[in-house]
Amino acid sequence: MPTAGHHHDHAHEHADGHGHARGAEPAAVVARAEALCRERGAQFTALRREVLDAVVASGKPPGAYDIAERLSRPGRRVAPVSVYRALDFLMELGLVHRIASRNAFVPCAHAHGASENVVFLICRTCGAIDETTSPEMESGLGKTLARAGFTPAHSILEVEGDCGACRGKALAGAPNGP
Amino acid sequence: MPTAGHHHDHAHEHADGHGHARGAEPAAVVARAEALCRERGAQFTALRREVLDAVVASGKPPGAYDIAERLSRPGRRVAPVSVYRALDFLMELGLVHRIASRNAFVPCAHAHGASENVVFLICRTCGAIDETTSPEMESGLGKTLARAGFTPAHSILEVEGDCGACRGKALAGAPNGP
DNA sequence: GCGGAGAGTGATACACTGTAACAAAGGCGC
DNA sequence: GCGCCTTTGTTACAGTGTATCACTCTCCGC
Numbered sequence: 001m002p003t004a005g006h007h008h009d010h011a012h013e014h015a016d017g018h019g020h021a022r023g024a025e026p027a028a029v030v031a032r033a034e035a036l037c038r039e040r041g042a043q044f045t046a047l048r049r050e051v052l053d054a055v056v057a058s059g060k061p062p063g064a065y066d067i068a069e070r071l072s073r074p075g076r077r078v079a080p081v082s083v084y085r086a087l088d089f090l091m092e093l094g095l096v097h098r099i100a101s102r103n104a105f106v107p108c109a110h111a112h113g114a115s116e117n118v119v120f121l122i123c124r125t126c127g128a129i130d131e132t133t134s135p136e137m138e139s140g141l142g143k144t145l146a147r148a149g150f151t152p153a154h155s156i157l158e159v160e161g162d163c164g165a166c167r168g169k170a171l172a173g174a175p176n177g178p
Numbered sequence: 179m180p181t182a183g184h185h186h187d188h189a190h191e192h193a194d195g196h197g198h199a200r201g202a203e204p205a206a207v208v209a210r211a212e213a214l215c216r217e218r219g220a221q222f223t224a225l226r227r228e229v230l231d232a233v234v235a236s237g238k239p240p241g242a243y244d245i246a247e248r249l250s251r252p253g254r255r256v257a258p259v260s261v262y263r264a265l266d267f268l269m270e271l272g273l274v275h276r277i278a279s280r281n282a283f284v285p286c287a288h289a290h291g292a293s294e295n296v297v298f299l300i301c302r303t304c305g306a307i308d309e310t311t312s313p314e315m316e317s318g319l320g321k322t323l324a325r326a327g328f329t330p331a332h333s334i335l336e337v338e339g340d341c342g343a344c345r346g347k348a349l350a351g352a353p354n355g356p
Numbered sequence: 357g358c359g360g361a362g363a364g365t366g367a368t369a370c371a372c373t374g375t376a377a378c379a380a381a382g383g384c385g386c
Numbered sequence: 387g388c389g390c391c392t393t394t395g396t397t398a399c400a401g402t403g404t405a406t407c408a409c410t411c412t413c414c415g416c
Contacts, residue, residue: 043412045364065401082365084403089364101277101334103402119319121328134322140314141297141337148310149342150299156279157335159319164327221383223393243372262374262395267393281373 024055029095029107036093047071047078051086052107055096060127061104099129101158106131117141120158125166204234207273207285214271225249225256229264230285233274238305239282277307279336284309295319298336303344 030044033052037044054067062070064083087105090096097106099120106168109131110118117138121130138156145152162170208222211230215235232245240248242261249256268274275284277298285308288296293299295316299308315335325332340348 002334027182043363045411047365062400077366079365079367080402081367085365100336121323121326123328124331130326130328132322134278134319136318136321137315138318140316140318141312141335143314144297144310144312145337145339146405148299148308149345150301150308150337150339151345152337152339153302154339155335155337157319157333158278159323159328159330159333161323161328161330161332167327167329221392223382225394241373255395257395257397258373259375259396263394 021156026053029056033093033095035089036095037106042089042094047082048086048089049050051083052090054094055087055090055105056107060067061099061102061106061129063104067105097131099158100156101160102129105165117157120156122158122160123163124160125162128163130163204231207234211268211271211273214273217269220267225260226264226267230262230268230273233265233268233283234285239277239280239284239307241282245283275309277336278334279338280307283308295333295335297333299341300336301339301341301344302338303340303348306341308341 006067029052030049033049035043050071051067052164054062054070058066058070063078067087068078068080068083071083087096087098091098095108097108097118098104098119099106099122102122106120106129110133117133119132119134119137123129141155185293208227211227211342212222229245232240233246236244236248239290241295242265243258245265246256246261247260265274265276271278273286275296275298277284277300278280280300284298284307286296288311295311297310297312297315299310301307319333
């Protein structure tokens with residue numbers, strides 16, 4: 001699908017209170033990116049914008065090579081290494097996260113700067129990756145780390161399972177009852 | 179270091195109550211492996227034992243290619259693919275875990291079967307990876323997942339930071355006070 | 357405008373990580 | 387022994403990420 005379809009498979013609205021839309025408007029993301037770039041004296045170049053767009057618009061989190069392919073057309077080849085550089089930059093800005101268990105990238109969906117610890121919900125059925133936070137989890141983890149004498153710098157928490165929408169579909173389609 | 183040096187860099191004892199030694203005796207690990215294999219009618223072959231030994235004995239969590247190199251000698255080459263197969267097998271048995279953020283493998287250090295959710299503490303200084311559990315974190319996370327309507331299958335939680343020993347050393351060596 | 361410095365990109369090559377496919381060897385029950 | 391399955395060997399390949407160097411572009415001071 002060469003056209004930027006921007007459809008979001010995960011239809012369940014967030015029930016908790018971290019207040020943000022998962023499939024944020026690309027325009028808003030771009031605006032934030034420009035602000036962050038100004039702030040640090042960096043450039044929000046065409047390539048970086050295109051890579052960010054690709055991550056935001058993609059239905060399922062793309063890999064770096066997917067993005068490279070997506071941005072390449074006859075007459076203009078974008079090498080994976082360029083994509084990696086752009087992704088590194090966007091990750092430093094906190095606009096993009098890397099999913100270690102999938103080698104994929106997702107747009108950051110929370111107002112960055114508040115809490116550094118996020119939880120990724122990876123649906124093994126539809127492949128969508130949702131992002132949320134869990135203050136309770138965080139405090140519990142903090143206690144455990146303190147007990148172990150470990151000073152955390154950053155952490156990754158990725159949960160694989162079934163999102164509400166897919167679980168609903170599976171139950172509706174299955175012959176055996178819930 | 180071709181000899182199985184089995185030194186453990188992380189000297190801090192666990193303060194919590196999940197009661198197990200991190201650098202478990204290889205003999206005990208092997209015994210458990212044999213029991214698990216009998217249980218499922220699988221074979222605990224020489225290769226699998228060697229791969230398990232390599233993971234247990236290694237000071238820092240090795241990658242698959244490290245293990246392959248370690249097991250290879252002039253006259254006997256162990257291909258990475260063989261190591262991957264052995265590792266997959268050992269992971270199914272729950273004897274080995276994979277660290278997604280490092281592409282490395284660690285021996286499972288807890289009495290497997292109790293709680294499936296473990297926390298990996300990755301020291302960015304000495305590279306050692308400790309494993310623990312956090313029931314508080316788990317319950318907090320469970321609430322968040324329930325709120326989001328997400329049904330978890332399994333999750334990975336990897337915290338990078340400084341272990342107590344390394345942090346102590348850093349403070350002792352640094353000119354500026356704590 | 358001009359020129360230098362640094363940021364950003366292109367391009368190639370390479371290292372590292374993991375898997376597919378098929379053949380060969382070994383264990384186990386009969 | 388024979389058939390069947392598990393396990394391993396071997397080769398080739400796909401996927402992921404980095405190193406290096408050259409080139410372009412932008413910004414900034416002059």
